[in-house]
Amino acid sequence: MPRPAPLSGLVLVLCGPSGAGKSTLITRLEAQLPELAFSVSYTTRPPRMGEVHGQDYAFVEPEEFTRRRDAGEFLEHAVVHGNLYGTHRGHVEGLAQGGAVVVLDIDVQGARQVRETDADIVFVFVMPPSFEELERRLRSRATDAEDVILRRLGVARSEMADAPRFDYVVVNDDVAQATSDLAAIVRAERLKRTAPATCAALLG
Amino acid sequence: MPRPAPLSGLVLVLCGPSGAGKSTLITRLEAQLPELAFSVSYTTRPPRMGEVHGQDYAFVEPEEFTRRRDAGEFLEHAVVHGNLYGTHRGHVEGLAQGGAVVVLDIDVQGARQVRETDADIVFVFVMPPSFEELERRLRSRATDAEDVILRRLGVARSEMADAPRFDYVVVNDDVAQATSDLAAIVRAERLKRTAPATCAALLG
Numbered sequence: 392m393p394r395p396a397p398l399s400g401l402v403l404v405l406c407g408p409s410g411a412g413k414s415t416l417i418t419r420l421e422a423q424l425p426e427l428a429f430s431v432s433y434t435t436r437p438p439r440m441g442e443v444h445g446q447d448y449a450f451v452e453p454e455e456f457t458r459r460r461d462a463g464e465f466l467e468h469a470v471v472h473g474n475l476y477g478t479h480r481g482h483v484e485g486l487a488q489g490g491a492v493v494v495l496d497i498d499v500q501g502a503r504q505v506r507e508t509d510a511d512i513v514f515v516f517v518m519p520p521s522f523e524e525l526e527r528r529l530r531s532r533a534t535d536a537e538d539v540i541l542r543r544l545g546v547a548r549s550e551m552a553d554a555p556r557f558d559y560v561v562v563n564d565d566v567a568q569a570t571s572d573l574a575a576i577v578r579a580e581r582l583k584r585t586a587p588a589t590c591a592a593l594l595g
Numbered sequence: 596m597p598r599p600a601p602l603s604g605l606v607l608v609l610c611g612p613s614g615a616g617k618s619t620l621i622t623r624l625e626a627q628l629p630e631l632a633f634s635v636s637y638t639t640r641p642p643r644m645g646e647v648h649g650q651d652y653a654f655v656e657p658e659e660f661t662r663r664r665d666a667g668e669f670l671e672h673a674v675v676h677g678n679l680y681g682t683h684r685g686h687v688e689g690l691a692q693g694g695a696v697v698v699l700d701i702d703v704q705g706a707r708q709v710r711e712t713d714a715d716i717v718f719v720f721v722m723p724p725s726f727e728e729l730e731r732r733l734r735s736r737a738t739d740a741e742d743v744i745l746r747r748l749g750v751a752r753s754e755m756a757d758a759p760r761f762d763y764v765v766v767n768d769d770v771a772q773a774t775s776d777l778a779a780i781v782r783a784e785r786l787k788r789t790a791p792a793t794c795a796a797l798l799g
Contacts, residue, residue, distance in 0.1 A: 395724060395766045518797055520599060551798060559783070560790040562599045562797070572786055579763070579783030582776055586764040593722055593766070594755060 396588030398581045400426070400487035402510065404495045406502050407517030408547030410528040412563040416517060417494060419570040424577065428491035430483045433459065436474035449479070466512075467497060467504035480510060492577055499553040506556070513580050515573065516557040520564035522548070600792030602785045604630070604691035606714065608699045610706050611721030612751030614732040616767040620721060621698060623774040628781065632695035634687045637663065640678035653683070670716075671701060671708035684714060696781055703757040710760070717784050719777065720761035724768035726752070 407413040421427045433449045435456050444450050451459075456475045460468055468477035478495060486493045495505070495512075505512055519525035525547055529540050554560055559576050563569040611617040625631045637653045639660050648654050655663075660679045664672055672681035682699060690697045699709070699716075709716055723729035729751055733744050758764050763780050767773040 395722075395768070518599075518793065521797065554798065555791065555794045557790065559786050560793045561786065562793060564599070572782065575779040575782035576786065578776065578779035582763050582765070582780065586761065587759065589722065589764045589766060590759045593725065594758070 396585055396592045397490060398426075399584035399588070400490045400492060401577060401581050401584065402483055402487050402493045402495065402512045403577065403580075404497060404502050404505055404512055404514045405517065406497065406499050406515070406550070406553070406557070407563075408519070408525065408550045409543055410525045410547065411517040411519045412528075412566060412569070413496065413517045415566055416561075416563060416570055416573055417496065419566065420494075420573055420577070423570075423574060424492060426490060426492045428486050428493050430478055430486065430493055430495060433465070433477040433479055434474055436476075449482075466495070466508055466510060467501040469498075469501060478505075480508070484510070492581070499550045502553070502557075511584075513559070513576065514557040515559045515561060515576060516551075516554040517569070518551065518554060518560055518562045519547075520562055524564075600789055600796045601694060602630075603788035603792070604694045604696060605781060605785050605788065606687055606691050606697045606699065606716045607781065607784075608701060608706050608709055608716055608718045609721065610701065610703050610719070610754070610757070610761070611767075612723070612729065612754045613747055614729045614751065615721045615723045616732075616770060616773070617700065617721045619770055620765075620767060620774055620777055621700065623770065624698075624777055624781070627774075627778060628696060630694055630696045632690050632697050634682055634690065634697055634699060637669070637681040637683055638678060640680075653686075670699070670712055670714060671705040673705060682709075684712070688714070696785070703754045706757070706761075715788075717763070717780065718761040719763045719765060719780060720755075720758040721773070722755065722758060722764055722766045723751075724766055728768075 405413060405417065431445060431449055433451055433456060435451060435453045438444065438450050442448065453475065456477065459465065460477060464479055464481060465477035466480045466483060468475060483493050502514060519528065526544055529543055561569050561572045609617060635649060635653055637655055637660060639655060639657045642648065642654050646652065657679065660681065663669065664681060668683055668685060669681035670684045670687060672679060687697050706718060723732065730748055733747055765773050765776045
């Protein structure tokens with residue numbers, strides 16, 4: 392009888408307002424999860440010095456981008472400073488099929504677009520423990536003007552209103568605890584997706 | 596703003612053939628999860644010396660059992676040696692609402708009955724890494740006659756055929772790894788069920 396199936400890959404959308412600590416969580420998770428991967432976005436922006444096509448971005452002409460977009464190749468896409476950016480579904484699913492845990496670090500508008508596809512994706516929202524703590528974190532950076540901080544808090548409040556639409560909400564109060572929460576979600580969701588292959592391997 | 600909601604309770608059906616190591620896994624999980632609880636079954640069997648009503652079992656007359664059964668109060672029920680046994684839905688859900696992680700250690704027939712209810716329950720199947728390993732484990736107990744071992748292997752094969760109907764399959768090759776898998780499943784499923792309360796608490 393063959394050995395059990397290897398653990399399945401996974402695609403994870405990770406959202407959260409600025410100050411929730413999403414980047415720190417991703418860095419912590421990356422340190423304990425070698426299978427963590429990030430997708431290479433498509434963009435119509437020209438490459439900057441040192442950027443490698445297919446590594447930093449897939450740099451394409453606007454015509455190619457819109458053709459791919461209209462063919463439904465993107466899980467989500469957006470315009471930023473007049474340039475088009477898109478997350479390529481085939482690329483992301485290919486990584487996951489190879490066993491990778493692909494994290495899509497996108498905003499709630501992007502998450503809404505992804506949710507409208509039928510892709511097999513887990514949605515996780517990272518929350519600050521309170522609005523007061525979020526404000527404290529944003530202020531402690533000490534680099535931003537008052538109006539910038541107030542605008543960020545307003546955006547955060549609006550983004551957090553989308554949290555009930557996510558599969559999981561991780562409260563980032565203690566970063567070690569939140570990392571463990573995220574790791575448990577990844578492990579459980581991978582186990583769930585591995586179950587059919589495990590049964591096939593063990594039951595023959 | 597109030598603090599985030601406490602972690603939700605959970606009801607978990609844990610199945611697996613004799614020799615898969617289910618009892619060891621439960622003991623290991625219990626050591627790291629204070630919220631782990633077991634339900635008190637109803638039975639028509641008379642209490643044995645030292646058994647406490649409402650603690651070891653809820654001892655009831657056959658009339659009360661059948662009345663409760665016919666009213667749909669049991670998630671699953673079975674006859675063993677002429678006595679009736681049942682898992683009381685209200686009792687189990689009450690424990691989970693209080694924050695407990697309730698493990699229902701039942702057989703695949705029981706799991707099938709539970710699956711037919713609309714109760715919010717997570718189904719986990721514990722698998723040996725192979726039939727060969729299962730046979731080795733059953734033989735290493737060295738207390739059973741050959742025909743008993745062969746019968747157990749046949750029953751195991753039949754029970755394992757139900758595994759594809761479970762939400763999760765945990766392969767118990769390395770017991771520490773399998774315990775971690777089970778702990779991750781419990782944590783992720785609790786986080787998923789806590790999300791609405793977390794959002795309500797943080798968004799107000």
